[in-house]
Amino acid sequence: MPSNPAVEITGLVKRYDGREIVRSLDLTAHHGQVTAVLGPNGAGKTTTIECCEGLRLPDGGSVRVLGLDPVTDSAALRPRVGVMLQDGGLPTSVRALEMLRHVATMYAEPWDVDDLVERLGLASFARTTVRRLSGGQRQRLALAAALVGRPELVFLDEPSAGMDPQSRHAVWELVRALREQGVSIVLTTHLMDEAEELADRVVVVDHGQVIAEGTPAELVSGSTGALTFAAAAGIETLSLASALGAGVRETTPGSYSVSGAVTPATLVSLTRWCADRSILLSRVSTGRRTLEDVFLDLTGRSLR
Structure with a gap:
């Protein structure tokens, strides 16, 4: 395992029209792990990833991908890094399978195309032109194109956006298989369950x-x-x-919320207290906070 991280960002700054979109951002993604980058729309996460992919020039700070500069060392990184853009970036006039086979010819030891077709269920639209594919089908094709070169590191921007549940779980299984093979994966997603299911580490950007x-x-x-x-x-x-x-507060008349550490003993104390006062509990529910709860607490609940 290399000593340097798969991705190392230090003090990254990116400005548009004089306005800082990314402000002294530090981020590390380790080899052989899935790193999920979460953030509201406009938080700067896509710009950060585009700097890692060499698609944008930083205005300050340092970005290293597999120990190299993604801009000046782009030729060395190209065969080692896979990129799945949010909008796909696919040519629209070619047929899906033709495009994938063409991309495979650009690599010395590509992934077997037929295996990718089976894993991602591409056969049903293999002869369909890209412009006629649904959003979820385009996402699966874009993922296949990002992986066909057997990269060491993959950037996935919203990998399961627009997919039905069956397609989403197929993508998740493939991501898990890649991690087991030692591939490093950096993904951005708005799906909190996706991050919880796949990520070894989560980074929240705002x-x-x-x-x-x-x-x-x-x-x-x-x-x-x-x-x-x-x-x-x-x-x-x-x-x-x-x-x-x-703490206890009445949220609506007759409905209450308990804050603080909630344990089995808390539930026992609640029922005993109510029984001593002949108070009937009509509903009791417990549950742990989710990653979505944490995300909303950190970034706020208002629309942007």
Whole structure:
């Protein structure tokens, strides 16, 4: 395993029309891992990845991909790096399979095209021109084109966007297989379940900077659970909070939310407190915070 990271970004700055889109961003993606980069629209994540792909010139900082500069060393990186763009970037007038076979001829030891066709279910539209493909079909073809050269590192921008559940899970299985083979993968996604399922590490970007990073488990570990219940309106929340050792608030009349660490003992204390006062619990639900909960807490819930 190489000593340097697969991707190492230090102090990256990118401006458009004098406005900083990426501001002194630091990001590391390790070899043989899936690194998911999350962020709201306009957060700077796509610009950051495009700097890694050599598609944009940084205005400051350092970007190293497999230890090389993605701009000045682009010729050396091209056979080692696969890129799947969000808009596909595919020629529209050729047939799907013809295009894939043509791309395969550009590499010394390409992936067997027939195997990729089977893995990604391309046979059903192999003779269809790219312009006539659905969004999900184009995504699968673009992924195949990014992988056909057997790259060491793959950048995947929204890899399962527009796909039906069957196609999405086929893509996930392929990503897992690539990781097992030691391929490094950097993906951007708006699908929190995709990041939780696939990522070894998650990096959250907002306003051009990394605001959180860690494994999915680390990012959701700030809360052991969540507890909501329904009972009579206007119960003694302060008394109940003291019994639970956690905060309690009435969200709507007769519906309550418990904040703080939620454990099995919390549930026992709740039912005992209500039973002592002849209060009937009509609904109790528990559950852990998800990566989507964490993402919304970090980046806000307002539309952009």
